[in-house]
Amino acid sequence: MTKRRVVIIGAGPGGLTSALQLAHAGADVTVLESRPQVGGRCSSIYADGFRFDTGPTFYLYPRILKEIFASIGRDIDQDIPMKRLDPQYRVSFGAGGHLDCTHDLAEMDRQIQQLSPPDVGALGRYLDKNRVKLAKFRPILESPFNSMLDLLRPSLLAAASHVQPWKTLGQDLQTYFKDPRLVIAFSFQAKYLGMSPFRCPSLFSILSFLEYEYGVYHPIGGCGQVSERMAQIATEKGCKIRTSEPVERLEFSGKRVTAVHTNQGRYEADAIIINADFAHAMQKLVPDHLRKRWSNAKIEKKRFSCSTFMMYLGIKGRYDNLKHHTIHISKDYDRNLRQIEDEKVLPDDPSIYVQNPCVTDDSLAPDGKSTLYVLVPVPQLSPSTPWDAQQTAQFRALTMKRLADIGLGDLEERIEYEQIVTPANWRDDFSVYRGATFNLAHNLKQMLHLRPHNKFEELDGVYLVGGGTHPGSGLPVIYESTRITCKQLLPDLGLSANFIHEALSV
Numbered sequence: 001m002t003k004r005r006v007v008i009i010g011a012g013p014g015g016l017t018s019a020l021q022l023a024h025a026g027a028d029v030t031v032l033e034s035r036p037q038v039g040g041r042c043s044s045i046y047a048d049g050f051r052f053d054t055g056p057t058f059y060l061y062p063r064i065l066k067e068i069f070a071s072i073g074r075d076i077d078q079d080i081p082m083k084r085l086d087p088q089y090r091v092s093f094g095a096g097g098h099l100d101c102t103h104d105l106a107e108m109d110r111q112i113q114q115l116s117p118p119d120v121g122a123l124g125r126y127l128d129k130n131r132v133k134l135a136k137f138r139p140i141l142e143s144p145f146n147s148m149l150d151l152l153r154p155s156l157l158a159a160a161s162h163v164q165p166w167k168t169l170g171q172d173l174q175t176y177f178k179d180p181r182l183v184i185a186f187s188f189q190a191k192y193l194g195m196s197p198f199r200c201p202s203l204f205s206i207l208s209f210l211e212y213e214y215g216v217y218h219p220i221g222g223c224g225q226v227s228e229r230m231a232q233i234a235t236e237k238g239c240k241i242r243t244s245e246p247v248e249r250l251e252f253s254g255k256r257v258t259a260v261h262t263n264q265g266r267y268e269a270d271a272i273i274i275n276a277d278f279a280h281a282m283q284k285l286v287p288d289h290l291r292k293r294w295s296n297a298k299i300e301k302k303r304f305s306c307s308t309f310m311m312y313l314g315i316k317g318r319y320d321n322l323k324h325h326t327i328h329i330s331k332d333y334d335r336n337l338r339q340i341e342d343e344k345v346l347p348d349d350p351s352i353y354v355q356n357p358c359v360t361d362d363s364l365a366p367d368g369k370s371t372l373y374v375l376v377p378v379p380q381l382s383p384s385t386p387w388d389a390q391q392t393a394q395f396r397a398l399t400m401k402r403l404a405d406i407g408l409g410d411l412e413e414r415i416e417y418e419q420i421v422t423p424a425n426w427r428d429d430f431s432v433y434r435g436a437t438f439n440l441a442h443n444l445k446q447m448l449h450l451r452p453h454n455k456f457e458e459l460d461g462v463y464l465v466g467g468g469t470h471p472g473s474g475l476p477v478i479y480e481s482t483r484i485t486c487k488q489l490l491p492d493l494g495l496s497a498n499f500i501h502e503a504l505s506v
Contacts, residue, residue: 003028004493007260007267009247009285010275012040013475014465016230017068017482018273023237024072025486025495030267031239032260034246034431038231040275041430041437042475044224048417049366050314052373053224055437057355058085058325059217061210061476068479071499072237080229081220083360088216090323091185092406094331094349099185100323103212116179123212126176126186130209137203141471144484145449146457172202184329188351191377192474194305194438196337201444207474218324218360223475247276250285256460271461271489278440278452278468279304279433291458303446304380305438305473306340307423309395311374314417318370319408322356328406344379346395352376352402369416372408374399380423380434387424387435396420439467447472454485455492463489 004027008015011033023029037043041055059065059082069076092098097115102108105127109120169190173183187197189207219226231241242264250272251259260267274281279299288296330336330349339347358370365371376399379385403411423435440446451470456462465481467473483500490497 004270004495005030005268006271006273006489006493007032007269008273008275009260009281010034010040010466011038011227011231011241011243012275012466012478013042013227013230014467014478014482015040015273015275016227016234017065017479018275018465018486019234019239019241020072020230020237021068021482021486021500022490023234023239024499025490025497027490027493027495029234029239031234031241032245032247032262032267033241033243036244037228038241038243039224039227041432042223042227044222044228045312045419047312047419048314050312050369050371050417051222051224051364052312052371052419053222053355054421056223056475057357057373059219059223059226059475060207061214062217063214064476064479064483068483068500072233074233079233080226082217083220084215084217085324085360087323088211089325089327091188092326092328093181093184094329094333095181097181101185101211103215105212112182116177116182119177119179119182122176122182123186126173126205127209127212130206131213133203134206134209137206140448141477141480142484144454144488145451145470146453146455147449167202168198169200169202169204170196170198172205173197181329184333188327188329191306192438193442193472194307194377194436195441195443196341198334198337199341200442201447204442210476216325218357220361221363222357222361247285252287252290254460255290255458257462269461270493271463273463273465273485273489274456275464275466277430277432278464278466280431283433284431286459293458294452299433303441303443304434304436305441306377307380307426307435308421308437309376309378309399309423310421311372311396311399312417312419312421313372313374313411313415314365315370315372315411315414316416317368317414318358319356319372320359322354322359322407324356324360326354326356326406328352328354328402340377340379344382345384346378346391346398347376348398350376350378350399350402352399352406354403354406354408372411374403378423380436381427382434385423387422392420392422438473442472454481455488 006027008031011031043054045052066076087100087102169187173187186208190197190200245262249261250257330351336347353375355373426432426435463485471477487497
């Protein structure tokens with residue numbers, strides 16, 4: 001019997017994880033990746049003996065990936081060793097003070113006592129409440145949403161009072177913490193979704209909860225190493241992974257995709273999975289007349305996340321006093337968010353994230369040297385942020401000044417290697433629509449059935465994984481999207497999906 005053929009467009013985390021599950025089920029899987037290496041935004045940069053993560057720099061809630069590996073007969077602890085970080089990160093406030101965030105609640109309360117004595121004990125109450133919220137909402141995050149009827153599931157109705165969709169994340173945190181710095185410390189994780197916590201639904205308070213309850217992990221070798229290892233395992237299972245082979249067009253019979261064309265050949269397919277950036281891929285590969293709900297005009301009106309300005313720095317020596325992860329919050333955080341999301345201008349006092357991974361993993365740099373990864377949230381591409389050479393140079397100078405403010409005053413003279421990625425690079429080099437690094441925004445009008453469906457609703461034989469479909473952005477959620485997709489795709493191909501972890505009863 002001829003194997004059923006699945007072509008996956010994009011070797012990002014969603015594409016690779018789908019390939020593992022489909023190959024295990026017996027499908028003939030081909031993965032087509034336009035870039036020279038696997039991983040997409042979760043790949044590695046290798047230069048002058050330094051290794052950097054391109055995008056994600058840590059693993060949160062590894063339970064999902066652990067279950068996926070177990071379902072295909074692998075042990076993730078053996079395949080991809082990870083170290084739990086403690087403290088998981090430092091949050092420093094431009095308004096004064098800092099927190100070295102740890103799962104040790106007594107230590108957290110000791111630090112909170114120094115910042116805001118009335119807030120001692122609030123973290124414990126927050127964690128208790130979100131433990132229930134996650135339990136209630138987890139079945140929803142693990143199930144497909146293909147129509148409005150899915151909103152009538154008992155699980156969703158039972159979760160509504162715990163999720164409180166009428167509140168923003170910021171409003172929710174204000175019910176626990178009086179000090180605005182603490183509100184930010186437990187809500188800045190909305191930036192993992194590319195959104196302001198004061199616009200992000202309160203559901204996403206579970207992000208901070210996951211960090212404290214389950215830990216923040218560093219994969220040895222970096223997150224890009226996870227992508228490379230998954231590609232190796234997929235190849236062992238018979239997948240064909242073809243890099244430097246961009247998809248040029250899809251072949252249709254009516255609304256059914258029957259083949260994928262690249263610059264190197266034609267691949268017949270019984271089904272395809274799109275792991276490429278949703279808005280970019282749809283407009284490039286699918287004729288507009290075949291899309292009504294997701295036409296070019298309607299995509300243009302959707303809300304998209306912010307973008308990021310990136311610096312990858314190989315340096316002499318090491319900053320041993322700098323934590324593995326540091327999040328520096330601007331003094332006027334509200335203004336910072338407003339400039340990014342509303343005014344769409346470059347922030348004049350940016351918040352900055354710095355990863356200093358060699359304090360944990362010295363395999364990432366030559367002896368006597370280390371790497372720094374710098375991420376600054378900035379607006380998506382717009383006429384006021386064209387990211388020409390002059391704007392890039394000016395924003396680099398501002399970023400370096402802010403890095404000096406957090407103790408890296410001698411950084412410039414220690415740089416041996418430097419690469420900068422701007423929103424224009426995200427668009428041009430990574431095919432990210434508007435350079436919006438975190439994909440479609442996660443507001444209530446773009447979640448659940450209102451997001452592009454995992455079994456894409458406008459075409460036959462087309463499925464989606466990644467941040468542009470349900471449940472949304474972020475590595476654990478992207479991995480979950482692959483289980484939701486594969487549990488629909490495999491039966492459609494006449495293959496069993498019984499090995500895939502079943503969602504809680506809904």
